[in-house]
Amino acid sequence: MSENLSEDAPQNTAQNTVGPAVEIERLSKTYGGNGRAGSKDALKEVSLTIPRGSFFALLGPNGAGKSTLINILAGLVVKTSGEARIWGFDIEHDMRAARRAIGVVPQELNLDPFFTPREMLELQSGLYGVPKPQWRVDEILESVGLRDQADSYARRLSGGMRRRLLVAKAMVHSPPVLVLDEPTAGVDIELRHQLWQSLRALNKAGTTILLTTHYLEEAESLCDQIAIINHGRLIACESTQSLLNRLDSKLMSITVDQDVTTTPAALENYAPEIVDARQMIFRYPPSRIHSGEILNAIDSTGLKIIDVTTRETELEDIFLRLTRESHAQESHIMESHGSHEADNS
Ligand code: ADP
Ligand code: MG
Numbered sequence: 001m002s003e004n005l006s007e008d009a010p011q012n013t014a015q016n017t018v019g020p021a022v023e024i025e026r027l028s029k030t031y032g033g034n035g036r037a038g039s040k041d042a043l044k045e046v047s048l049t050i051p052r053g054s055f056f057a058l059l060g061p062n063g064a065g066k067s068t069l070i071n072i073l074a075g076l077v078v079k080t081s082g083e084a085r086i087w088g089f090d091i092e093h094d095m096r097a098a099r100r101a102i103g104v105v106p107q108e109l110n111l112d113p114f115f116t117p118r119e120m121l122e123l124q125s126g127l128y129g130v131p132k133p134q135w136r137v138d139e140i141l142e143s144v145g146l147r148d149q150a151d152s153y154a155r156r157l158s159g160g161m162r163r164r165l166l167v168a169k170a171m172v173h174s175p176p177v178l179v180l181d182e183p184t185a186g187v188d189i190e191l192r193h194q195l196w197q198s199l200r201a202l203n204k205a206g207t208t209i210l211l212t213t214h215y216l217e218e219a220e221s222l223c224d225q226i227a228i229i230n231h232g233r234l235i236a237c238e239s240t241q242s243l244l245n246r247l248d249s250k251l252m253s254i255t256v257d258q259d260v261t262t263t264p265a266a267l268e269n270y271a272p273e274i275v276d277a278r279q280m281i282f283r284y285p286p287s288r289i290h291s292g293e294i295l296n297a298i299d300s301t302g303l304k305i306i307d308v309t310t311r312e313t314e315l316e317d318i319f320l321r322l323t324r325e326s327h328a329q330e331s332h333i334m335e336s337h338g339s340h341e342a343d344n345s
Contacts (some may be wrong), residue, residue, distance in 0.1 A: 003072060019088050021051035021177050021208035022073065027082035029068050029232075044232040045082065050210055050225070052176075052302040055203045057240075058212045059218035060229040061319055066212035067107055069229070070181050073210075087176055100128070105172030107181040109162050113155035117146055117165050120154070121172055128173035134170070143205075144168045144198045160191025164198060171202070178202060180211040184218060196222055196223040216318065220244065230319045235326040248285045254298060255279050255307040264301040270294055278306075 007182040027046045031041040042065045045112045050056045060066050071077035073084060075095060087101035111120070121137040141147050149157060157165065163183060170178060180199075184192045199222065203209050213219055219226050227237040236243060257289055259277035270289070272280040282294050291310060298305060 007286050011254075014224075019052075020049045021046075021052045021054070021087060023083075023085045024069075024212065025046050025083045027069070027072065028080045028083055029065070029072065030080045035113045042232050043072075043079075043229075046229065046232070046234045047082075048234060048237050049226050050177075050208065052208055053206065054208055054225050055199075055207070055223045056210045057223035057226045058210065058229065059214065059219045059226055061214055063233040064229045064232075066229065069183055070104065070179055070212060073102060073179060075099050076104075087164070090200075100173060101175055102177045102179055103173065103175040104308060105163075105166045105170045105178070105180040105183060107185070109159070109166065111154045111162055111165060113153060115154055117141055117168065118153050120165065120169055122211075124169050125172045130173055130279065132283065140168045140171050143171075143201060145194060158191070160194060161245070163191070164195060167198060167202075169196070169209075175207075177208045177210065179194075180209070181211055182214070184213070184215070192218075221244070228322055230323050233323075233326065235319070235322040238315075242290070245287070248287050249284045249317075250284055250291070250310060251290055252282045252284070252294060252308060252310045253279060254282065254305055256298070257304040257306055260303070264303070266297050266301050267294075270297065318344060 016187050026041055027049050029043040030041050031037050046065075046069065051323070053218075058066050058069065068077060072079045073086060075089065075091065075098070086098045089098035091098045100210060110196070115123070118137055118141070121140060122135065124136045125132075125137065138147065138150070141150050146161060146164055146168060149161060154162065164183055167178070167183070170180075177291065178199075183195060183199075187195065187254075196218075199209060199211070211222070223240055225238070226240050226243050228235050228243075237247075253275075256278050260274055260280065261277070263272060263274065267280075270282050274280050283290075284294065295308070297306065323340045
């Protein structure tokens with residue numbers, strides 16, 4: 001953010017001590033002009049509430065509208081209609097206060113390679129008008145695990161470190177709300193887990209976190225609330241546990257020590273998919289079938305289990321299912337969206 005936000009810059013304190021962290025009401029965005037040929041409805045009347053202190057996931061496939069929503073909150077994209085408030089501040093009418101209430105970690109890694117993490121955080125602190133005695137550069141670097149790299153040039157940092165540096169940069173003005181756009185896209189597993197730890201610590205210390213992701217696994221393991229958008233529409237918004245219960249669908253991939261060509265009789269009930277000679281995939285509703293039951297059944301066939309991985313059902317299935325459900329509900333409400341059919345790419 002190039003604009004200087006230091007004017008009338010009370011740090012985020014006393015004001016607006018009640019109410020949700022973020023409140024979005026019927027937010028819409030059309031790129032390229034309303035109704036004009038080639039225009040794109042990226043967000044369609046999305047309403048959601050992010051409670052203070054929560055760790056909130058905005059989940060959706062590519063092109064769903066996640067970045068659009070986040071960029072509207074960040075003040076980088078202008079909404080077409082609807083309202084949004086951050087920490088009680090309207091993003092339009094109370095723009096400066098709203099912006100000071102959030103820190104944004106963008107999707108792209110854009111860092112000046114010739115600055116060190118310390119220099120970047122000092123610069124950013126100045127930009128946000130944080131008085132020098134209140135600079136928290138070391139503390140923030142520590143919190144994202146970059147203390148040892150404080151004085152190395154950014155170009156020397158690994159991808160995961162750069163991502164954490166962006167998190168640090170977003171935190172210099174102590175915003176109560178931290179927003180991250182696909183923080184782990186393209187980050188390897190180990191670094192992903194390090195970043196998750198940093199985010200968990202920040203959340204535990206009181207920061208409300210909103211992140212976008214297209215990994216259900218990530219949303220599940222980090223977040224207490226999940227909102228799902230697809231084609232610009234909100235199709236689910238509830239606690240992680242209630243969403244997982246509602247989906248009631250798990251997937252377990254088992255590798256065994258011998259070739260399996262046909263399904264052993266003891267496993268027929270579970271109808272595994274035999275993906276290759278030694279790997280079977282089980283899809284099952286965890287409310288009725290426990291994974292241990294399947295493992296025991298495999299054991300009883302005499303096959304030895306070499307490897308087990310479990311995950312939720314493929315996201316595409318979930319998006320399709322929930323989209324279908326939400327369309328079914330909508331047709332009761334009888335809204336006409338005739339002009340929006342072209343974007344089912
Ligand atoms: P996500 O972050 O979920 O992948 P985006 O918010 O980036 O989705 O995009 C939502 C839709 O809006 C996509 O169809 C995308 O092509 C379109 N879009 C995004 N930015 C622009 C833009 N600046 N101009 C026109 N269309 C855009
Ligand atoms: Mg995006």
